[in-house]
Amino acid sequence: MPRPSRWPELVRAAGEEFREHGYDNATLESIGARVGILKGSVYNYVGSKEELLLAVVEQPARALLAELDRLRADTGSSVAVRLRELIRTQVRIFADYHPAAFVYLQHVGKVRSPAFAQFAEMDRRYISAVESLLAEGVANREFSFAGPPPLAARAIVGMLDWMQHWFVPQDPQADAQLADQLFALALGGLFAAGGVHGLATGGRPTVPVRD
Template structure:
């Protein structure tokens, strides 16, 4: 269901691996474009062209635009979410330090390596229904990471929040829009901007 159009009795030889690599190449390009432009504005000829291939080839691997987009979002989003979940910052130590590091690293990674991914969260309604479900799931996972640290900090008395919901909502919102905010800044300015943003968001739990 996740990616390939044809389902074969999965022969795991050289061939299958090559096929897998090709799919990864396609997904990488697709993810970039879908993230940049949104669903409607991407056309498959463009995707194909970037791969020096024709549209027909895409349909050899994916049954439809929807399926390609779904798979692309899947990789884009889950790579990124996996990474968030495994951030050492999220692991242990006092909640204050953890949260600060979590915010800072998460945003840095997002802005640098997945500038497109955050778009997914901004206007879910522009994506086909099937994709929205996946997006919601990803969002839930992100939420969970931050919620965990937050509740722990609150329990320990390190954090004082007005409300868990609004705090999470404000944090996610601000982080989602960070790439937009950072767009057009130089390396250093960007670093400083992200530091500032992280510090600002920490005030929400101060």
């Protein structure tokens, strides 16, 4: 009987190795050791370490874009509801594809290879979708904040990307609760920043400010 493929284990091990030691310091030998196979056996699956990195990061990137396309097609929900779902989705993917999703954030932009050019376009699609969502919220007066939607979009995406430095997946309920707490922080800023901006620039606030 043919032996079962070790590919899923190998991809998982590669993600853990890249996350813990960095792409440059990881070796095919150390990755193979995590699943109990020799370096020579790793070459039965891939021709290089770069191919393994591609396999690690491709799944979370495509999963996020698929969910993003689904949210963009949801025109029946308010912008706030869709933003909440976007943040929930991001946290869920960080958990479901841990640590691969964080390997993506750490390393993809540093790899200069034609095979990774697709991810730059994926990143543009992602930030463009968040910008469009926030612009819609401003247009229909759900949100009021100082500055253009691209600024707010980058602030929210930056908040989520920073999770790579502290997030450890728990159970689905705890992760969902965390996502809603992050959403509340983002939504509070989107509601109040327009008024607070007046105070910051020397004018009078248009929202109550407590001592």
